[in-house]
Amino acid sequence: MGIFWACATPRAHPVVEHIPLVGDGELSRLYGVAETLLHTTADAYEMSTQGRIVTEKLDETGYDVRCLPLAVERLSLDPPRVHWSGPEVILKGGDRHGPSAADDPRFTLLPEHLCIGLVHSGGRVTGAVVRDLTTGTERTLVADTYVVAGGSVLTPQLLWASGIRPDALGRYLCEQTMATCQVALSDDLARRLDDGPATVEPNLWIPVAEGRPWHAQLHRGIFGYAAVPAGVDRRTVTDLVWFSTCDVRRENAVTFSARVTDPYGLPQPTFHFGPSAADRARADDMLTDMTKAATALGKFLPGAEPRFLEAGFALHITGTTRMGADKRDSVIDPHGKVWGLDNLYLGGGGVIPAGVACNTTLTSMALAVRAAEAITAAT
Ligand SMILES: Cc1cc2nc3c(=O)[nH]c(=O)nc-3n(C[C@H](O)[C@H](O)[C@H](O)COP(=O)(O)OP(=O)(O)OC[C@H]3O[C@@H](n4cnc5c(N)ncnc54)[C@H](O)[C@@H]3O)c2cc1C
Numbered sequence: 001m002g003i004f005w006a007c008a009t010p011r012a013h014p015v016v017e018h019i020p021l022v023g024d025g026e027l028s029r030l031y032g033v034a035e036t037l038l039h040t041t042a043d044a045y046e047m048s049t050q051g052r053i054v055t056e057k058l059d060e061t062g063y064d065v066r067c068l069p070l071a072v073e074r075l076s077l078d079p080p081r082v083h084w085s086g087p088e089v090i091l092k093g094g095d096r097h098g099p100s101a102a103d104d105p106r107f108t109l110l111p112e113h114l115c116i117g118l119v120h121s122g123g124r125v126t127g128a129v130v131r132d133l134t135t136g137t138e139r140t141l142v143a144d145t146y147v148v149a150g151g152s153v154l155t156p157q158l159l160w161a162s163g164i165r166p167d168a169l170g171r172y173l174c175e176q177t178m179a180t181c182q183v184a185l186s187d188d189l190a191r192r193l194d195d196g197p198a199t200v201e202p203n204l205w206i207p208v209a210e211g212r213p214w215h216a217q218l219h220r221g222i223f224g225y226a227a228v229p230a231g232v233d234r235r236t237v238t239d240l241v242w243f244s245t246c247d248v249r250r251e252n253a254v255t256f257s258a259r260v261t262d263p264y265g266l267p268q269p270t271f272h273f274g275p276s277a278a279d280r281a282r283a284d285d286m287l288t289d290m291t292k293a294a295t296a297l298g299k300f301l302p303g304a305e306p307r308f309l310e311a312g313f314a315l316h317i318t319g320t321t322r323m324g325a326d327k328r329d330s331v332i333d334p335h336g337k338v339w340g341l342d343n344l345y346l347g348g349g350g351v352i353p354a355g356v357a358c359n360t361t362l363t364s365m366a367l368a369v370r371a372a373e374a375i376t377a378a379t
Contacts, residue, residue, distance in 0.1 A: 001151075002087040007071040008217060009040045009362040013208040017245065017356040019363060021325055021334040022370065030366035037365065038071035039085045039094045044203070045070070047077065051202030053185070053192050054218055054238060054297060058206075061296040068205035068217055069362075080199050114264055118146065118162040118344070125344045145375050149347035149368070152317035153254055153269055156350065159321070159331075159338075160256040161266050166339060168331050170254040172319035173273060174355050176243040177283040182221070182228075182304035183294045185236045190298075193235055202238060206293075208357050214244040214286040215358040216293070229301065238297060242290040243316070244283055245355040247276045250329070254320055273311075283308065316360040321350035323367065336371025345371045 011031050014024055022030070034040075045051060046067050055065040071085035073096065083089075083096060092098045101107055112133045119127040119140065127140040148155050156170045184190075206216035221239035228237050252274065256267035275283070291306045300306075324330020327339035332351055338344040347368040349360045356363060 002090075005361065006359075007038075007084050008205075008359040009035065009038055009069050009071050010205060010207065010215065010358045011069075012354075012356050012358055012363050013210075015210055016208050016213050017354060017358065019352070019354055019356075019367075021323065021353075022367075026370075027366060030369050031362060033369045034362050034365035035069075036094045037090045037369075038362070039073055039089055039096070040069050040071050040362070041073070042067040042069045044072045044074040044082055045200055048200040048202045049193055050185075050235060050238070051200075051204055053189050054202055054204060057189060057296055058218075058293055061293065063206050063293060064209065065218075066205050066207065068203045068219070070203060077200065114266075115148075115150070115158055116161070116264075116266065118148075118158065118164065120162065120164065120341060120344075123340060124342050144379060145343045145345065147345045147347060147371070147375075151348055152320045152350035154266075155346055155348055156254060156320045156331075157256055157262075157266055157269060164338065164341065164344075166327060166331050168322060168324070168327075168329050170256070170320050171250050171252070172248050172322050172329070172353070173252045173254055173271070173317060174246050174248050174319040174352075175273065175314050175317050176246055176357055177275065177279065177286065178244075178309040178313065178315070179242045179283070179287050179290055179306060180221075180240060180304075180309060181290065181294050181306040182237060182239050182301045183298040184232065184301055185238065186298040190233075190236045208245075212289075213282060213357055214242050214289065216243075216290070217241045218293075232301065236298075237301065240290055240294050242286050243357050243359075244279075244286045245357040246279050248319060248353070248355050249276060252319075316349060316356075318349050318352035318354075318356065318360055318364075321346045321348075322353040323351050324353055334370075335374035336367065337374065345375060347371060 058065045073083045075081040089096050091101045113130045115128055115130050117129045118125050125146045127142050129140050131138045201220040204218040208215050218238050218240050228234050253272050254269050260268040262268050321331040323332050332338055332346050336345045349364045351367050
Protein backbone atom coordinates (compact mmCIF):
# COMPACT_ATOMS: atom_id res chain seq x y z
CA MET A 1 0.00 0.00 0.00
CA GLY A 2 3.02 2.27 0.25
CA ILE A 3 2.39 3.75 -3.21
CA PHE A 4 -1.35 4.26 -2.68
CA TRP A 5 -1.90 5.55 0.82
CA ALA A 6 -2.70 9.17 1.75
CA CYS A 7 0.41 9.55 3.96
CA ALA A 8 -1.41 10.78 7.11
CA THR A 9 0.82 9.81 10.02
CA PRO A 10 -0.54 10.96 13.39
CA ARG A 11 0.50 9.31 16.66
CA ALA A 12 -2.13 7.40 18.62
CA HIS A 13 -3.59 9.20 21.67
CA PRO A 14 -1.86 7.91 24.82
CA VAL A 15 -5.12 7.33 26.72
CA VAL A 16 -8.00 6.97 24.25
CA GLU A 17 -5.95 4.88 21.79
CA HIS A 18 -3.56 3.45 24.37
CA ILE A 19 -1.12 0.87 22.95
CA PRO A 20 -0.42 -1.48 25.85
CA LEU A 21 2.83 -3.28 26.71
CA VAL A 22 5.24 -0.76 25.24
CA GLY A 23 5.37 2.10 27.75
CA ASP A 24 4.67 5.73 26.85
CA GLY A 25 8.32 6.84 26.78
CA GLU A 26 9.41 3.87 24.68
CA LEU A 27 6.48 4.29 22.29
CA SER A 28 7.33 7.96 21.87
CA ARG A 29 10.92 7.03 20.94
CA LEU A 30 9.68 4.41 18.45
CA TYR A 31 7.26 6.93 16.93
CA GLY A 32 10.21 9.29 16.48
CA VAL A 33 12.16 6.65 14.55
CA ALA A 34 9.12 5.89 12.37
CA GLU A 35 8.52 9.61 11.71
CA THR A 36 12.13 10.01 10.58
CA LEU A 37 11.89 7.01 8.26
CA LEU A 38 8.68 8.35 6.74
CA HIS A 39 9.84 11.95 6.59
CA THR A 40 6.75 13.02 8.55
CA THR A 41 6.11 16.74 8.73
CA ALA A 42 3.20 18.94 9.77
CA ASP A 43 4.26 22.05 7.85
CA ALA A 44 4.04 21.05 4.18
CA TYR A 45 0.53 22.55 3.87
CA GLU A 46 0.55 25.17 6.61
CA MET A 47 0.68 27.99 4.04
CA SER A 48 -2.71 26.99 2.58
CA THR A 49 -5.08 29.97 2.56
CA GLN A 50 -8.12 27.73 2.58
CA GLY A 51 -6.57 25.80 5.48
CA ARG A 52 -6.13 29.00 7.47
CA ILE A 53 -9.72 30.14 6.82
CA VAL A 54 -11.15 26.73 7.79
CA THR A 55 -8.96 26.60 10.90
CA GLU A 56 -10.04 30.05 12.07
CA LYS A 57 -13.72 29.26 11.58
CA LEU A 58 -13.55 25.90 13.36
CA ASP A 59 -11.45 27.33 16.19
CA GLU A 60 -14.28 29.84 16.74
CA THR A 61 -16.73 26.92 16.78
CA GLY A 62 -14.73 25.14 19.50
CA TYR A 63 -12.61 22.65 17.56
CA ASP A 64 -8.89 22.07 18.12
CA VAL A 65 -7.67 22.22 14.50
CA ARG A 66 -4.05 21.53 13.59
CA CYS A 67 -1.99 20.72 10.52
CA LEU A 68 -2.24 17.03 9.67
CA PRO A 69 1.09 15.20 10.12
CA LEU A 70 1.95 13.84 6.69
CA ALA A 71 4.73 11.70 5.28
CA VAL A 72 5.64 14.23 2.63
CA GLU A 73 8.27 16.75 1.62
CA ARG A 74 7.35 20.12 0.10
CA LEU A 75 9.45 20.76 -3.00
CA SER A 76 8.06 24.10 -4.18
CA LEU A 77 5.14 26.45 -3.70
CA ASP A 78 4.84 27.78 -7.21
CA PRO A 79 4.05 25.47 -8.84
CA PRO A 80 2.84 23.56 -5.76
CA ARG A 81 4.83 20.33 -5.72
CA VAL A 82 5.46 17.75 -3.03
CA HIS A 83 7.16 14.36 -2.77
CA TRP A 84 4.99 11.79 -0.97
CA SER A 85 6.82 9.13 1.02
CA GLY A 86 6.64 5.52 -0.01
CA PRO A 87 8.85 2.48 0.57
CA GLU A 88 11.63 4.11 -1.48
CA VAL A 89 11.91 6.95 1.09
CA ILE A 90 11.84 4.49 4.01
CA LEU A 91 14.65 2.45 2.44
CA LYS A 92 16.65 5.70 2.30
CA GLY A 93 16.13 6.29 6.01
CA GLY A 94 13.67 9.13 5.37
CA ASP A 95 16.05 11.22 3.25
CA ARG A 96 15.24 10.77 -0.42
CA HIS A 97 18.73 12.00 -1.33
CA GLY A 98 20.43 9.49 0.95
CA PRO A 99 21.82 6.04 0.12
CA SER A 100 19.22 3.31 -0.17
CA ALA A 101 19.23 0.06 1.77
CA ALA A 102 18.03 -1.43 -1.51
CA ASP A 103 21.56 -0.93 -2.88
CA ASP A 104 23.09 -3.02 -0.09
CA PRO A 105 24.32 -6.28 -1.65
CA ARG A 106 22.59 -8.15 1.18
CA PHE A 107 19.21 -6.80 0.06
CA THR A 108 17.31 -8.75 -2.58
CA LEU A 109 13.78 -7.99 -3.69
CA LEU A 110 11.96 -10.76 -5.51
CA PRO A 111 9.26 -9.03 -7.58
CA GLU A 112 6.12 -10.93 -8.60
CA HIS A 113 6.77 -13.61 -5.99
CA LEU A 114 4.13 -15.04 -3.69
CA CYS A 115 4.98 -16.74 -0.43
CA ILE A 116 2.79 -19.84 -0.31
CA GLY A 117 3.95 -21.41 2.93
CA LEU A 118 6.33 -21.46 5.86
CA VAL A 119 8.03 -24.74 6.69
CA HIS A 120 8.50 -25.25 10.43
CA SER A 121 9.46 -27.88 12.93
CA GLY A 122 10.64 -28.02 16.52
CA GLY A 123 9.48 -24.48 17.28
CA ARG A 124 11.43 -22.90 14.42
CA VAL A 125 10.69 -21.88 10.86
CA THR A 126 13.13 -23.62 8.54
CA GLY A 127 12.07 -22.25 5.17
CA ALA A 128 9.72 -19.98 3.25
CA VAL A 129 8.34 -21.43 0.03
CA VAL A 130 7.92 -18.78 -2.69
CA ARG A 131 6.41 -19.02 -6.14
CA ASP A 132 7.52 -16.88 -9.08
CA LEU A 133 4.17 -15.77 -10.47
CA THR A 134 5.64 -15.17 -13.92
CA THR A 135 7.02 -18.71 -14.36
CA GLY A 136 5.25 -20.76 -11.69
CA THR A 137 8.65 -21.91 -10.37
CA GLU A 138 8.78 -22.56 -6.65
CA ARG A 139 11.76 -22.49 -4.32
CA THR A 140 12.44 -22.48 -0.61
CA LEU A 141 14.26 -19.54 0.98
CA VAL A 142 16.27 -20.33 4.09
CA ALA A 143 17.14 -17.75 6.74
CA ASP A 144 17.99 -17.37 10.41
CA THR A 145 14.99 -15.13 11.03
CA TYR A 146 11.70 -14.80 9.14
CA VAL A 147 9.37 -11.79 9.10
CA VAL A 148 5.89 -11.88 7.61
CA ALA A 149 4.35 -8.48 6.84
CA GLY A 150 1.66 -9.34 4.32
CA GLY A 151 -1.09 -7.05 5.61
CA SER A 152 -3.85 -7.58 8.15
CA VAL A 153 -5.67 -10.24 6.14
CA LEU A 154 -2.95 -12.00 4.17
CA THR A 155 -0.49 -12.36 7.07
CA PRO A 156 -2.95 -14.54 9.03
CA GLN A 157 -3.79 -16.24 5.74
CA LEU A 158 -0.18 -17.31 5.22
CA LEU A 159 0.19 -18.49 8.81
CA TRP A 160 -3.08 -20.44 8.59
CA ALA A 161 -2.02 -21.99 5.26
CA SER A 162 1.27 -23.02 6.92
CA GLY A 163 -0.48 -24.77 9.81
CA ILE A 164 0.50 -22.03 12.28
CA ARG A 165 -2.88 -21.44 13.90
CA PRO A 166 -2.77 -19.88 17.36
CA ASP A 167 -6.25 -19.43 18.79
CA ALA A 168 -6.17 -15.64 18.38
CA LEU A 169 -5.19 -15.78 14.69
CA GLY A 170 -7.64 -13.67 12.66
CA ARG A 171 -9.74 -12.79 15.73
CA TYR A 172 -10.06 -9.38 17.43
CA LEU A 173 -10.40 -7.81 13.98
CA CYS A 174 -10.96 -4.11 14.44
CA GLU A 175 -11.89 -1.52 11.82
CA GLN A 176 -12.87 2.08 12.28
CA THR A 177 -16.27 3.51 11.42
CA MET A 178 -15.77 6.21 8.80
CA ALA A 179 -18.05 9.10 7.96
CA THR A 180 -17.60 11.70 5.28
CA CYS A 181 -19.19 14.72 3.64
CA GLN A 182 -18.20 17.56 1.34
CA VAL A 183 -18.91 21.23 1.88
CA ALA A 184 -18.61 24.30 -0.29
CA LEU A 185 -17.43 27.17 1.90
CA SER A 186 -20.06 29.79 2.74
CA ASP A 187 -19.88 32.98 0.64
CA ASP A 188 -18.51 34.78 3.65
CA LEU A 189 -15.55 32.39 3.96
CA ALA A 190 -15.08 31.91 0.20
CA ARG A 191 -14.62 35.67 -0.24
CA ARG A 192 -11.61 35.50 2.09
CA LEU A 193 -9.86 33.13 -0.33
CA ASP A 194 -8.92 36.29 -2.21
CA ASP A 195 -6.65 37.17 0.68
CA GLY A 196 -3.82 35.01 -0.63
CA PRO A 197 -2.71 32.32 -3.07
CA ALA A 198 -5.17 29.44 -2.94
CA THR A 199 -3.21 26.91 -4.94
CA VAL A 200 -2.11 24.89 -1.91
CA GLU A 201 -4.98 22.78 -0.66
CA PRO A 202 -5.72 22.37 3.06
CA ASN A 203 -4.59 19.34 5.06
CA LEU A 204 -6.05 19.70 8.53
CA TRP A 205 -6.52 17.50 11.55
CA ILE A 206 -8.69 17.47 14.65
CA PRO A 207 -6.93 14.98 16.92
CA VAL A 208 -8.48 12.34 19.11
CA ALA A 209 -8.96 13.64 22.65
CA GLU A 210 -10.47 12.36 25.86
CA GLY A 211 -14.24 12.50 25.38
CA ARG A 212 -13.69 12.69 21.62
CA PRO A 213 -12.79 9.17 20.43
CA TRP A 214 -12.63 10.04 16.77
CA HIS A 215 -9.95 11.33 14.44
CA ALA A 216 -10.87 13.98 11.88
CA GLN A 217 -9.26 15.11 8.63
CA LEU A 218 -10.26 18.07 6.49
CA HIS A 219 -8.70 18.24 3.06
CA ARG A 220 -9.34 17.85 -0.61
CA GLY A 221 -10.25 14.19 -0.83
CA ILE A 222 -8.31 11.87 -3.02
CA PHE A 223 -10.73 8.97 -3.12
CA GLY A 224 -13.58 8.12 -5.45
CA TYR A 225 -16.26 9.28 -3.02
CA ALA A 226 -14.74 12.75 -3.01
CA ALA A 227 -14.99 13.81 -6.66
CA VAL A 228 -15.94 17.47 -7.14
CA PRO A 229 -18.84 18.04 -9.57
CA ALA A 230 -18.09 19.94 -12.77
CA GLY A 231 -18.63 23.67 -12.49
CA VAL A 232 -17.78 23.91 -8.81
CA ASP A 233 -14.72 25.98 -7.86
CA ARG A 234 -12.46 23.33 -6.29
CA ARG A 235 -10.82 25.90 -4.02
CA THR A 236 -14.08 26.34 -2.13
CA VAL A 237 -14.59 22.61 -1.51
CA THR A 238 -13.43 20.81 1.63
CA ASP A 239 -13.82 17.12 2.38
CA LEU A 240 -14.45 16.10 5.96
CA VAL A 241 -13.50 12.54 6.92
CA TRP A 242 -14.11 11.39 10.48
CA PHE A 243 -12.83 8.00 11.79
CA SER A 244 -13.98 6.51 15.09
CA THR A 245 -12.47 3.84 17.32
CA CYS A 246 -14.08 0.45 17.47
CA ASP A 247 -14.30 -1.97 20.39
CA VAL A 248 -11.81 -4.83 20.27
CA ARG A 249 -13.98 -7.95 20.27
CA ARG A 250 -12.91 -11.55 19.93
CA GLU A 251 -15.89 -12.47 17.74
CA ASN A 252 -14.94 -9.97 15.03
CA ALA A 253 -12.70 -12.13 12.88
CA VAL A 254 -11.38 -13.22 9.54
CA THR A 255 -11.47 -16.98 9.07
CA PHE A 256 -9.95 -19.09 6.33
CA SER A 257 -11.46 -21.89 4.32
CA ALA A 258 -9.97 -25.37 4.28
CA ARG A 259 -11.83 -26.03 1.02
CA VAL A 260 -12.07 -22.86 -1.07
CA THR A 261 -9.01 -20.95 -2.28
CA ASP A 262 -8.44 -17.41 -3.48
CA PRO A 263 -7.17 -16.78 -7.05
CA TYR A 264 -3.61 -17.48 -5.88
CA GLY A 265 -4.44 -20.86 -4.37
CA LEU A 266 -4.29 -19.67 -0.76
CA PRO A 267 -7.18 -20.18 1.70
CA GLN A 268 -10.23 -18.01 0.99
CA PRO A 269 -10.83 -15.40 3.73
CA THR A 270 -14.32 -14.78 5.14
CA PHE A 271 -15.11 -11.80 7.38
CA HIS A 272 -17.32 -11.89 10.45
CA PHE A 273 -17.71 -8.35 11.71
CA GLY A 274 -20.31 -6.30 13.50
CA PRO A 275 -20.36 -3.16 15.62
CA SER A 276 -21.09 -3.32 19.34
CA ALA A 277 -23.84 -1.16 20.87
CA ALA A 278 -21.08 1.19 22.06
CA ASP A 279 -19.63 1.32 18.53
CA ARG A 280 -23.02 2.36 17.15
CA ALA A 281 -23.53 5.06 19.78
CA ARG A 282 -20.01 6.39 19.22
CA ALA A 283 -20.57 6.45 15.46
CA ASP A 284 -23.78 8.47 15.90
CA ASP A 285 -22.01 10.98 18.13
CA MET A 286 -19.21 11.23 15.60
CA LEU A 287 -21.64 11.94 12.75
CA THR A 288 -23.28 14.69 14.81
CA ASP A 289 -19.86 16.20 15.53
CA MET A 290 -18.86 16.11 11.85
CA THR A 291 -22.17 17.68 10.80
CA LYS A 292 -21.67 20.51 13.29
CA ALA A 293 -18.21 21.27 11.87
CA ALA A 294 -19.46 21.05 8.29
CA THR A 295 -22.41 23.39 8.80
CA ALA A 296 -20.13 25.94 10.43
CA LEU A 297 -18.09 26.01 7.23
CA GLY A 298 -20.72 26.10 4.52
CA LYS A 299 -23.25 24.02 2.63
CA PHE A 300 -23.13 20.37 1.60
CA LEU A 301 -22.48 19.64 -2.04
CA PRO A 302 -25.54 17.85 -3.47
CA GLY A 303 -25.12 14.10 -2.95
CA ALA A 304 -22.25 14.58 -0.50
CA GLU A 305 -24.26 15.05 2.68
CA PRO A 306 -22.92 13.35 5.86
CA ARG A 307 -22.90 9.58 5.57
CA PHE A 308 -21.11 6.52 6.82
CA LEU A 309 -18.96 4.72 4.31
CA GLU A 310 -20.37 1.38 3.36
CA ALA A 311 -19.20 -1.76 5.15
CA GLY A 312 -16.22 -3.23 3.37
CA PHE A 313 -14.51 0.10 2.73
CA ALA A 314 -11.80 -1.08 5.10
CA LEU A 315 -8.68 1.05 5.38
CA HIS A 316 -7.16 0.39 8.78
CA ILE A 317 -7.80 -3.22 9.78
CA THR A 318 -5.98 -4.12 12.97
CA GLY A 319 -5.86 -6.91 15.53
CA THR A 320 -5.79 -10.03 13.34
CA THR A 321 -2.23 -10.92 14.44
CA ARG A 322 -2.30 -8.88 17.60
CA MET A 323 0.50 -8.29 20.06
CA GLY A 324 -0.14 -9.35 23.65
CA ALA A 325 1.25 -10.62 26.90
CA ASP A 326 -0.83 -13.80 26.89
CA LYS A 327 -0.81 -16.30 24.06
CA ARG A 328 -4.48 -17.07 24.68
CA ASP A 329 -5.52 -13.71 23.29
CA SER A 330 -2.61 -12.72 21.04
CA VAL A 331 -0.48 -14.05 18.19
CA ILE A 332 2.82 -12.27 18.89
CA ASP A 333 4.65 -11.31 22.06
CA PRO A 334 5.34 -7.63 22.89
CA HIS A 335 8.44 -7.70 20.66
CA GLY A 336 6.77 -9.03 17.54
CA LYS A 337 7.71 -12.73 17.82
CA VAL A 338 5.05 -15.36 17.18
CA TRP A 339 4.30 -17.32 20.33
CA GLY A 340 5.87 -20.78 20.18
CA LEU A 341 8.17 -20.09 17.22
CA ASP A 342 11.66 -18.84 18.02
CA ASN A 343 12.49 -17.12 14.74
CA LEU A 344 9.22 -15.90 13.24
CA TYR A 345 8.23 -12.23 13.61
CA LEU A 346 5.22 -10.34 12.25
CA GLY A 347 4.75 -6.74 11.14
CA GLY A 348 1.97 -4.56 9.75
CA GLY A 349 -1.39 -3.21 10.89
CA GLY A 350 -2.61 -6.58 12.18
CA VAL A 351 -0.25 -6.49 15.17
CA ILE A 352 -1.92 -3.39 16.72
CA PRO A 353 -3.82 -4.72 19.74
CA ALA A 354 -5.97 -1.69 20.59
CA GLY A 355 -8.85 0.11 18.93
CA VAL A 356 -7.40 3.24 17.36
CA ALA A 357 -9.27 6.00 15.54
CA CYS A 358 -6.31 7.56 13.77
CA ASN A 359 -4.52 6.28 10.68
CA THR A 360 -2.61 3.19 11.73
CA THR A 361 0.57 3.12 9.64
CA LEU A 362 2.76 5.16 11.97
CA THR A 363 1.78 2.98 14.94
CA SER A 364 2.39 -0.27 13.06
CA MET A 365 5.76 1.11 11.93
CA ALA A 366 6.68 1.98 15.53
CA LEU A 367 5.90 -1.61 16.55
CA ALA A 368 7.85 -2.90 13.52
CA VAL A 369 10.88 -0.86 14.60
CA ARG A 370 10.57 -2.48 18.03
CA ALA A 371 10.48 -5.95 16.47
CA ALA A 372 13.48 -5.09 14.26
CA GLU A 373 15.43 -4.04 17.35
CA ALA A 374 14.49 -7.31 19.07
CA ILE A 375 15.66 -9.30 16.04
CA THR A 376 18.96 -7.41 15.96
CA ALA A 377 19.48 -8.03 19.67
CA ALA A 378 18.71 -11.75 19.27
CA THR A 379 21.05 -12.41 16.34
C1 LIG B 1 -6.96 4.51 -0.11
C2 LIG B 1 -6.18 4.28 1.15
C3 LIG B 1 -5.56 5.35 1.80
C4 LIG B 1 -4.86 5.15 2.98
N1 LIG B 1 -4.25 6.22 3.60
C5 LIG B 1 -3.60 6.03 4.75
C6 LIG B 1 -2.98 7.12 5.44
O1 LIG B 1 -3.04 8.25 5.01
N2 LIG B 1 -2.34 6.86 6.60
C7 LIG B 1 -2.26 5.61 7.13
O2 LIG B 1 -1.66 5.45 8.21
N3 LIG B 1 -2.82 4.56 6.49
C8 LIG B 1 -3.49 4.75 5.33
N4 LIG B 1 -4.08 3.69 4.70
C9 LIG B 1 -3.97 2.38 5.31
C10 LIG B 1 -2.61 1.78 5.03
O3 LIG B 1 -2.39 1.76 3.64
C11 LIG B 1 -2.59 0.36 5.59
O4 LIG B 1 -3.01 0.37 6.93
C12 LIG B 1 -1.18 -0.17 5.51
O5 LIG B 1 -0.74 -0.23 4.17
C13 LIG B 1 -1.08 -1.54 6.13
O6 LIG B 1 0.26 -1.93 6.05
P1 LIG B 1 0.66 -3.43 6.05
O7 LIG B 1 2.15 -3.48 5.96
O8 LIG B 1 -0.01 -4.10 7.21
O9 LIG B 1 0.02 -4.07 4.75
P2 LIG B 1 0.18 -3.72 3.19
O10 LIG B 1 0.60 -2.29 3.01
O11 LIG B 1 -1.08 -4.19 2.55
O12 LIG B 1 1.41 -4.60 2.72
C14 LIG B 1 1.34 -6.00 2.61
C15 LIG B 1 2.11 -6.44 1.39
O13 LIG B 1 2.32 -7.86 1.45
C16 LIG B 1 2.04 -8.42 0.18
N5 LIG B 1 1.65 -9.82 0.39
C17 LIG B 1 0.58 -10.30 1.07
N6 LIG B 1 0.59 -11.64 1.09
C18 LIG B 1 1.70 -12.04 0.44
C19 LIG B 1 2.27 -13.31 0.14
N7 LIG B 1 1.69 -14.45 0.53
N8 LIG B 1 3.44 -13.36 -0.58
C20 LIG B 1 4.04 -12.19 -0.97
N9 LIG B 1 3.55 -10.95 -0.71
C21 LIG B 1 2.39 -10.88 -0.02
C22 LIG B 1 0.92 -7.56 -0.38
O14 LIG B 1 0.85 -7.66 -1.78
C23 LIG B 1 1.36 -6.17 0.08
O15 LIG B 1 2.27 -5.59 -0.83
C24 LIG B 1 -4.78 3.86 3.51
C25 LIG B 1 -5.37 2.78 2.86
C26 LIG B 1 -6.08 2.99 1.70
C27 LIG B 1 -6.74 1.82 1.01
